[in-house]
Amino acid sequence: MSPLDPPSATDALHDRRTAIAALGADLRALVEAAVRTGAPDEVLLLAAKEAQHLTALLTVRPRGRAEVPEVDVFPGGIRMYSPVTGAGSPLAPPLQIETVDDGAVVGTCTLGVAHEGPPGYGHGGVSALLLDEVMGWACSYAGQPGMTIELNLSYKRPVVLETPLRVTARVTERHGRTNLVHGTIATTAAPRTVLVEAEAVFFAPAPDQARALFPSLRDPA
Numbered sequence: 353m354s355p356l357d358p359p360s361a362t363d364a365l366h367d368r369r370t371a372i373a374a375l376g377a378d379l380r381a382l383v384e385a386a387v388r389t390g391a392p393d394e395v396l397l398l399a400a401k402e403a404q405h406l407t408a409l410l411t412v413r414p415r416g417r418a419e420v421p422e423v424d425v426f427p428g429g430i431r432m433y434s435p436v437t438g439a440g441s442p443l444a445p446p447l448q449i450e451t452v453d454d455g456a457v458v459g460t461c462t463l464g465v466a467h468e469g470p471p472g473y474g475h476g477g478v479s480a481l482l483l484d485e486v487m488g489w490a491c492s493y494a495g496q497p498g499m500t501i502e503l504n505l506s507y508k509r510p511v512v513l514e515t516p517l518r519v520t521a522r523v524t525e526r527h528g529r530t531n532l533v534h535g536t537i538a539t540t541a542a543p544r545t546v547l548v549e550a551e552a553v554f555f556a557p558a559p560d561q562a563r564a565l566f567p568s569l570r571d572p573a
């Protein structure tokens with residue numbers, strides 16, 4: 353089962369997610385084209401007008417800042433607009449979450465030029481983004497969805513763009529509501545060569561605290 357399209361989805365929900373993902377894919381292609389283009393100035397200005405038209409088209413019944421989208425399962429499930437995993441997000445690579453049998457969570461993605469830091473390599477903040485997300489999923493899979501309270505990174509080698517990446521995370525220790533998590537980024541071609549390593553502390557809020565933090569959470573228990 354893919355956590356990004358659970359079998360419980362109704363046809364309408366599936367159709368909505370499919371449409372959101374279609375728009376997300378084209379927006380990502382647009383973002384990548386926009387940051388790589390060598391088109392002349394007049395073409396950029398024409399594209400800007402077209403982008404304004406698209407923005408107007410989509411500004412219909414916008415959801416509230418803290419509202420959980422109807423297409424999402426929160427916490428611990430599909431997030432269509434996540435800047436990391438969201439198929440509907442132009443910011444997301446997007447990263448696909450998978451689990452493996454021994455308790456580690458594995459995510460795969462490929463970064464584009466839009467995610468560049470040093471020329472040809474991924475931005476260090478983007479590596480942190482990928483790790484934070486997959487480490488968060490490791491907590492959810494360990495039964496304690498939580499928020500990052502500390503994240504330490506060691507950048508060992510640059511992360512190459514346009515190369516399939518493998519992001520792994522595993523809960524190593526639990527102390528009450530606090531989980532220590534270890535994470536890595538490698539390429540899928542050389543999974544043992546660690547490019548970035550992370551240690552993090554996640555905190556799983558108690559039900560009352562979760563209700564206060566996330567008012568639209570239906571059943572924090």
Ligand SMILES: CCCCCCCC/C=C\CCCCCCCC(=O)SCCNC(=O)CCNC(=O)[C@H](O)C(C)(C)COP(=O)(O)OP(=O)(O)OC[C@H]1O[C@@H](n2cnc3c(N)ncnc32)[C@H](O)[C@@H]1OP(=O)(O)O
Binds near residue numbers: 427484487489
């Ligand atoms: C039931 C449902 C709950 C749902 C929650 C799900 C959320 C996940 C969502 C989607 C999953 C998909 C994946 C996403 C992944 C990405 C995650 C992120 O990006 S999260 C955004 C960035 N993080 C923040 O914005 C946090 C900001 N921090 C806070 O708001 C507070 O710190 C908060 C509410 C988390 C805790 O605040 P306090 O005041 O209640 O807690 P205090 O007492 O400070 O610490 C709690 C415990 O942690 C220990 N602690 C604190 N800092 C520590 C540290 N650096 N190292 C080790 N332990 C530490 C403390 O000693 C304490 O432990 P002792 O309970 O006493 O045993």
